[in-house]
Amino acid sequence: MNRLSATAFSAGAAVWPRYRPEEYRAGIVHLGLGNFARAHLLDYTDKVLARRGGDWRVIGVSLRGTAVAEALNPQDGRYVLIERGLETHARVIGALKHVIAGPRMASCALAAMSRPGCRIVSITVTEKGYGIASDGALDRTHPAVAADLAHPEAPAGVIGLIVAALAARRAARLPAFTVLSCDNLSHNGQKLRRAVLEFADATYPHDLAGWIAAHATFPSTMVDRITPAATRDTLAAAQQLTGHEDIAAVETEPFRQWVIEDDFSAGRPEWELEGALFVRDVGPYEQMKLRMLNGAHSMLAYSGQLSGKAYVRDVMADPAHAVLVRRHLKAAAATVRGLAIDLDAYATALAERFTNPSIAHATAQIAMDGTQKLPQRITAPAMEAMEAGSPVRPFAFALSSWVAYLARRDACGAPIRVDDPRADALIAAVSGRRDAATLLATIAAACPDVLPEAMSTGAFGARLEESLDAILREGMTAVITQEAMLDAE
Numbered sequence: 451m452n453r454l455s456a457t458a459f460s461a462g463a464a465v466w467p468r469y470r471p472e473e474y475r476a477g478i479v480h481l482g483l484g485n486f487a488r489a490h491l492l493d494y495t496d497k498v499l500a501r502r503g504g505d506w507r508v509i510g511v512s513l514r515g516t517a518v519a520e521a522l523n524p525q526d527g528r529y530v531l532i533e534r535g536l537e538t539h540a541r542v543i544g545a546l547k548h549v550i551a552g553p554r555m556a557s558c559a560l561a562a563m564s565r566p567g568c569r570i571v572s573i574t575v576t577e578k579g580y581g582i583a584s585d586g587a588l589d590r591t592h593p594a595v596a597a598d599l600a601h602p603e604a605p606a607g608v609i610g611l612i613v614a615a616l617a618a619r620r621a622a623r624l625p626a627f628t629v630l631s632c633d634n635l636s637h638n639g640q641k642l643r644r645a646v647l648e649f650a651d652a653t654y655p656h657d658l659a660g661w662i663a664a665h666a667t668f669p670s671t672m673v674d675r676i677t678p679a680a681t682r683d684t685l686a687a688a689q690q691l692t693g694h695e696d697i698a699a700v701e702t703e704p705f706r707q708w709v710i711e712d713d714f715s716a717g718r719p720e721w722e723l724e725g726a727l728f729v730r731d732v733g734p735y736e737q738m739k740l741r742m743l744n745g746a747h748s749m750l751a752y753s754g755q756l757s758g759k760a761y762v763r764d765v766m767a768d769p770a771h772a773v774l775v776r777r778h779l780k781a782a783a784a785t786v787r788g789l790a791i792d793l794d795a796y797a798t799a800l801a802e803r804f805t806n807p808s809i810a811h812a813t814a815q816i817a818m819d820g821t822q823k824l825p826q827r828i829t830a831p832a833m834e835a836m837e838a839g840s841p842v843r844p845f846a847f848a849l850s851s852w853v854a855y856l857a858r859r860d861a862c863g864a865p866i867r868v869d870d871p872r873a874d875a876l877i878a879a880v881s882g883r884r885d886a887a888t889l890l891a892t893i894a895a896a897c898p899d900v901l902p903e904a905m906s907t908g909a910f911g912a913r914l915e916e917s918l919d920a921i922l923r924e925g926m927t928a929v930i931t932q933e934a935m936l937d938a939e
């Protein structure tokens with residue numbers, strides 16, 4: 451079977467590019483070319499290129515390993531995007547020019563970002579990839595930030611690369627690019643701007659920070675598309691849909707959403723032609739999505755993992771658990787302000803998306819990196835709900851599910867290491883301590899940004915302890931049934 455490529459003959463049910471991608475040059479360098487970027491930024495950009503053309507193809511960068519380059523470069527950047535809803539649709543994407551990947555390729559990435567044609571540097575490196583503390587400051591203890599602060603001339607992390615590329619552009623008298631963060635952080639653009647300026651201030655003379663502040667823009671964005679990790683079935687489907695072998699295929703849901711602050715220093719593709727919404731302030735959209743979709747996701751991931759549900763759709767197939775998802779969506783919606791959107795309808799649509807039987811979205815995948823995700827998904831709305839006197843029980847259940855997940859033991863009684871950049875601190879916090887009150891106190895001490903004092907003590911703390919105690923003693927399945935019978939208090 452031949453590999454998919456720019457010269458592969460079109461076959462199968464997939465739609466092939468209706469334009470000639472190779473006629474256009476790259477205008478975007480994307481850092482963190484995972485499945486999500488391939489299902490989102492590249493999907494929008496590919497469709498705009500097909501309508502309007504333009505030098506907006508994307509150079510992908512993935513510095514963690516070489517696998518993405520090995521998959522995509524032999525395919526000339528082509529891959530098939532499979533949308534799974536009531537029907538299956540597949541499209542071969544032509545917007546990706548090539549990929550720079552592997553830990554030794556940082557200087558190539560820097561060169562690509564420093565070229566005149568690069569007008570946007572977009573990013574999906576997950577919450578933990580930046581080196582930004584939850585208050586928005588530069589996290590100097592983050593491994594990539596620390597390494598780049600020591601050697602700013604040879605950066606390999608996101609912030610170090612952006613600063614070095616902007617320094618090179620200034621020296622070459624080239625315009626600054628737009629920095630477009632597409633990760634699930636609140637105020638992602640604003641925070642990245644602050645961290646970039648702090649880094650530039652600490653490393654470069656001649657007021658580079660001032661030049662960046664004056665010339666580069668950092669629009670915040672809200673991105674949404676549920677994109678599970680690809681599996682063997684994805685690759686088999688890709689082969690069937692394209693008639694070619696494609697080892698970079700991605701599966702995703704039909705829904706997609708992108709809300710962007712319209713603040714681009716060097717132009718942009720007309721993504722609005724494909725439904726992207728350009729607004730002045732993304733804040734309220736971001737709150738809606740992070741608190742409702744992602745908050746409910748985190749809650750159902752931990753409670754799902756503890757009740758034997760491998761996929762989000764399995765949670766939704768359990769009527770009691772689905773009640774808790776809807777309850778969470780409602781409590782989260784009560785904390786969202788400033789949007790003329792029907793949040794009940796949004797919640798109903800989310801529950802439907804979670805139920806999609808064709809999407810195998812693993813609860814284990816969502817459960818990763820809790821310390822990076824929970825502050826904006828659960829802690830912030832819980833604090834506001836507490837202050838407003840609105841229902842907090844769903845937030846307490848979500849957090850106690852997380853702590854119970856951290857406290858899982860293997861067959862020998864040792865704590866199971868979770869996938870989280872703060873795993874060492876979490877293991878230390880749960881070791882040898884099994885009662886709810888002590889667990890909560892040690893986790894609160896280790897992660898005050900997830901569990902601040904106002905939430906580990908007082909009425910909320912008592913609720914949390916009661917909920918965690920019930921999960922530890924009776925098991926998650928029993929607690930889900932009990933919780934579902936109660937109304938949110």
Ligand code: CS2
Binds near residue numbers: 673743747823
């Ligand atoms: C999920 C998100 O893995 C997770 O934590 O909540 O990746 C979610 O699927 C996306 O944000 C949907 O847009």
